[in-house]
Amino acid sequence: MNPGYFASQLLQTLLAVFLAPLMLGWVNQCRAWLQNKSGPGVLQPYRVILKLFSKDAVLAHNASWLFRFAPYTVFGCMVLAASIVPILATDLPFSPAADVIALVGLFALARVFMALAAMDVGTAFGSLGARREMLVASLAEPALLMVFFTPALISQSTALTTIVETLAHRELTLYPSLAFAAVAFVMLLLAENARIPVDNPSTHLELTMIHEALILEYSARHLALLEWAHALKLMTYTSIGIALFLPWGIAPAGQWVMMPLSVLVFLVKLLLGGAALAVLETVSAKMRIFRVPEFLGMAFLLAVLGMLTRLLLGSAG
């Protein structure tokens, strides 16, 4: 077995895990700039995580093993998800093990543990957050699968690495169906990562919060892991978006010379993607929670339309 094979996997996973807080910090910093604030700096998420790790954990008296176990599960799921997505190169030892459907399953697993842990202590906010999270998830998950099916149809495979290989290393073609899928994916990214039109990450207002309500009972290292997992999820989603819709610059199999270049290209894409996310969040207003099904219904519709146009237009779609 080629040692470089594992080196690329290791490099990519470590890059995703340790860059994730930076990405979150960059999005928040951009948003602060756009709102004419000075902002906490791009390193703030690292400071928060470090501070939380050095504190003593406080647990509720009736917290069960599930409550303590959940942060590790969630973090583990996110690390695994981040290692499946081809960020730098397309030959990854992990990728034959899991395709896009398994990826959606990983996100679902993390979410179920989060919701169960939130209900475990029995506070009102925890169950409220869990219910809202499940409402959003039950609508977002089928839409996410539909988004993945369009590129999967184009490349005749559900493995992410094959999809990226097909899309990145062929003649430039306009795929209208991928445009539909891309718009739907951006809407889902906002919903799944608790960003602005669906949830506000910077507030603890009980009427509106979803994600913050789930992790309200956590402290210290548990909270640090959950915050980190949250940042990692945003990172993973952004890299899925990059891999599916802007795959140029990802190194093809077996070309180690391309690696430094692909790291550079990836960082640039991440910077631009984060800035675009901040712009999107600044220009849109938080939705009422009962409008969220409408928003996600639109995402589902766009994803289905993408698939339908792919089927209708055939090789041109």
Added chain:
Amino acid sequence: MTLPLSHQIINLMACLLLLIAFAMVSQRRILRLIYLFALQGLVLSINTAVVALATHQPHLYFSAGLTLGLKVVALPWLLHRLIDRLNIRWDIETLLNIPTTMLVGIVVVIIAFNLALPISQLAGTITRSSLGIAMASVLLSFLMMITRRKAVPQVIGFLAMENGLFFAATSATYGMPMVVELGIALDVLVGTFIFGIFFFQIRETFDSLDIHHLEKLKEKA
């Protein structure tokens, strides 16, 4: 296998038309609806020009220009004037169940695609694959007319349906003869004028633009 660029652009424009049709079905504000209508006209005009370029049919340039003048400039301007006069610029259609309408919309699109598939397999034009999308946008405009209660969105739905028909003609047979096209353009323009007069009459009689009031006009048996 890759297609020539013009073919790709035509497909892209067709998909944009479908997207705009869905956006119109789900749009509650009248002002946005008019913007969307103008955008639809613009996409249609670009599409016609690209088809003209790809197939070397000079008469299609005229219809592209006609579409641009009529559907992007004249009709939206007329509609703007109308909603200003009627003082409904900021009107919002409240009774509209968008998720259900969207699901019906998806079903409509599937029906249209299935209907168009055998036809487009027989056709030899480069635009044949967009016939299904043209039919879908006609049916979606129809759906929009059915679900609306106010008069102005219904008329916009009617005009959007005409856009869809025009697109269907372009994709099936590279456009209609010039005389027919000019006739339709004039019809649409005059139709909008007449609708404008109707709006004022409806409002004068019922103090509202809700067309459900028209049901009262039935004679009692």
